[in-house]
Amino acid sequence: MYTKLNELLANPFHSILLSQTVKGAEVDFTKVMVKPFLSKNETLYQFTYTKGKQVTHENMGFDDMLNKVGELLENVFVQCQIYSQDNDYHITHFKNYKLRTQPATKKVETAAHNRKKQYVITEDEGADFLIELGVINKDGTISKAKYDKFRQINRYLEFIADLKDEFPKDRPVRVVDFGCGKSYLTFALYYYITQKLGLSAIVHGLDLKKDVVEHCEALARRLGYDGLTFACGDIKEYSSDLAPDMVISLHACDTATDESFFKGIGWGSKIILAVPCCQHELNPQLKGEQNKGILRYGIIRERLATLITDTSRALLLEAVGYKTDMAEFIDMEHTPKNILIRCIRKGKGNKDALNEYYSLKEQYGGFSQTLENRLKDNGYIK
Template identity: 35%
Template sequence: MRKNIVSDAIETLCDVCTELCEKRFLHKIVLSKPLISDEIKSVVSLKLISGASVIQVETYSTDNKVYHQNVKNDIRPFFRDLFYRYNQINVMSSVGDCQYMMSKKGKETMIGCHKIQNGLKNGRGQEVQLQKNNKTKNYILLGGEDFLKKLGVSDDSGRVRDRMQSKFRQINKFLEYVDSIVDKLPEDNINIYDLCCGKSYLSFAVYHYFRYYKKKNIKMVCIDLKADVIEYCSNLAVRMGFDGMEFICMDINEYDMVNKPDLVVSLHACDIATDIVLNKASENGAKVILSTPCCHHELNHKINCQPLSFITDHSMLRQKLCDAATDALRILKLESEGYEATAMELIDPEDTPKNIIIKAIKKANPSHEKMVMLREKYLYTRKFLLGE
């Protein structure tokens, strides 16, 4: 706590936030710019635990850990203790949002608090739907990592910018999938490719994960058609000291993989670019492929399947069918090439409709007979859908 200081603004904020919690109007409080150097930020939200509303605080520390604390009683003193530890506090509620800031020179500003106070007085606000406590939450990135700041995902205090929240969740969740397959990769000197890397949020995250989280040596090649982003990312990698990270501006179709890939990742490679990614990875014998497809157009344009016309006659359902069929065909093809492949959900579907991740792991001794059978099934299914 700041020594010998009582701030009227913080005291008011404590009152307001206590009332927002009691009325269940609070969405979230994000506290950043901490006074304590081993903390990055804290996030307060209401959770449903054993049927009761509980205030949950997640404190992100510089040792890459997240500490949870649940508070049921004595809310105001608890907020008082917490709020005085931070220089920036953002409150989001169903009554409105407000922001408190303390400058380096000690000047305080508060925006939006009166509006919430008036709203509470006039009976505005709606109870928020409380989320169940998710005990298995496992963050790999916390938001304060330097590369996230440099890429504009987080601000200087390590707070993930509002417009980047979804991308942050995507790459964090993607890393959880990477984490789940680490034992399928070589112990060290791992060759990784990010195909259709774009601005390379995922590439930097994967590099960070292996190099600093797992302490492994990796070679990472990231490829995209866009010259400007490749140049930007290449310079950023040099500035960050991310050795072994290479950016190439090229059509992935034309690229010959120099090193045999251990892991190929790809996030939202548009339309058939995902098929090129999967083919390239499989042809080169990648041990693991993790790919989140993007929009699907090709099958939607080409489908010609009378038995499914009761679905394809309705454009919205036709798109959903083609999305599912495209990814299912991709999986079937990978299986026919000796992979154990599956599709899973990447993040909360409300975040993005492009939410499937294809995970494929090369089998050690795939049965040739089974592969031939799966290839026939793949070709038959394609013909069935395309009316050939």
């Protein structure tokens, strides 16, 4: 349905009206109107939530707008009217999705409608790796099946773009991507640094899976991406003569993320990025009399363990001299594994962060955590 909505909203539209709430919907509005407007040369979308005479507003970009409209139509409203430049669309989403199309009745303000999201890599620029990976069709359109991938790649590159000032300009940017898997994002990163920033890069992808690595290596050679190489191996065993400027691990499983952080810290890498997943290590260890309630239910316990694991990692990174923050990587609709831990080396350790880590650990019964163990064993923390 989100793909369908995206197609309908591909052309400029005047407004969207959502109405007729589903029986039992727990919301404090009865109608929502969405209108595009221009803000600093970017098109944003204003949501107007109405209940009687009460009106509230919310503004957001295209992707969030698309998700929000989809969510409202799926869970809250039965009717959705889209007044677009070409047609009026009337969607009914009550048990079944139905679409009616009529000639347009409202004039669209094109000035407010520079709708197309400014992606870092656009579909029509002919990025060779996107064509090879089947994300972009040969005619320059986005493959419907790979639309989410296209968005994920661009979202990822937006994060990378924010870090570009940290890259060395007088020598190749050195990057290692741990647990690179099929490497859509590794190829995207290489393309971005070399083609978009015009810098040279040495990017190395490492993964346990031999067949995947061979496939990626062959593709890199076919594309002539000379600075991009892949190898099969375990993060823990990996060593590099030249310290990478940036260490990345995206969805590497369980404590593989800790090993990636530890490697980055050991090299003194300027940037470490990780989107952790499968945080299993702490779950069975969490205890504490005062935590009995929150630890009682499996699903809550699992989520809490995930949050404590990632908070622990972030605090430990701060403790050894990285400025660390967290951001939503991609929206929850696509994967719940969506927290990006972003660390930039500043050099000076942070004692408060270390104390905060130890008190978190104590609060949950004194668990054993891989990154802490590695840092302690190697004298980075006490």
